[in-house]
Amino acid sequence: MRATSLGVKVSLGVIGVSVIFAALKMSQLLDKAKNYVSEKVTNMPKPEATVTDVDFQRVSRDSVQYLAKISVSNPYSTPIPICEIKYSLKSAGREIASGIIPDPGSLKAKDSTMVDVPVKVPHTVLLSLARDIGADWDIDYQLDIELIIDLPVIGNISIPLSQKGEIKLPTIRDMFSK
Structure with missing residues (x-):
């Protein structure tokens, strides 16, 4: 029973680390999108x-x-x-x-x-x-x-x-x- 419990804990740990990496990637993607939009707005002609x-x-x-x-x-x-x-x-x-x-x-x-x-x-x-x-x-x-x-x-x-x-x-x- 302990081996199964350990395997579940390791699997949940791997899933948790994967979620953290996915969140970091999403955050980086959002930062890139914000920078792109900000650059486009800055360079667009204004009255x-x-x-x-x-x-x-x-x-x-x-x-x-x-x-x-x-x-x-x-x-x-x-x-x-x-x-x-x-x-x-x-x-x-x-x-x-x-x-x-x-x-x-x-x-x-x-x-x-x-x-x-x-x-x-x-x-x-x-x-x-x-x-x-x-x-x-x-x-x-x-x-x-x-x-x-x-x-x-x-x-x-x-x-x-x-x-x-x-x-x-x-x-x-x-x-x-x-």
Whole structure:
């Protein structure tokens, strides 16, 4: 009876070792598959964006509105939805305007799409920047924009943009011409 019992124990031990080796092989196979997919996703073309212009748009009773124009290229043969656009306008080291534009539309398939980002700056903030404005009647700015788009299968990806420059402040003529 002992010989049979020993044979069963040895057989169960061999099966246990075989299961462990199979699990290790499966783990290695899964790691290879993850690396392959990760490499393919890393090397696949992604939409690209650039800020093409930031310019004065209009004056209202409470704010000055600027318009940032962004060109976004879509390398895919299907339109891609833009989930949201986040923006932050900074001058003199501090944020003077920020916001989120929910669901601003889609990117055209295999084409470039112009996306408008309106930025409202309250008059009170502009008055506090009087030292920066000086004699040239403009403000130095940094505009940070984050486009969040929804790529099928992959999910949401973020395209960060940053632009530095000078924005002209509206003149009296600008206030009454629009």
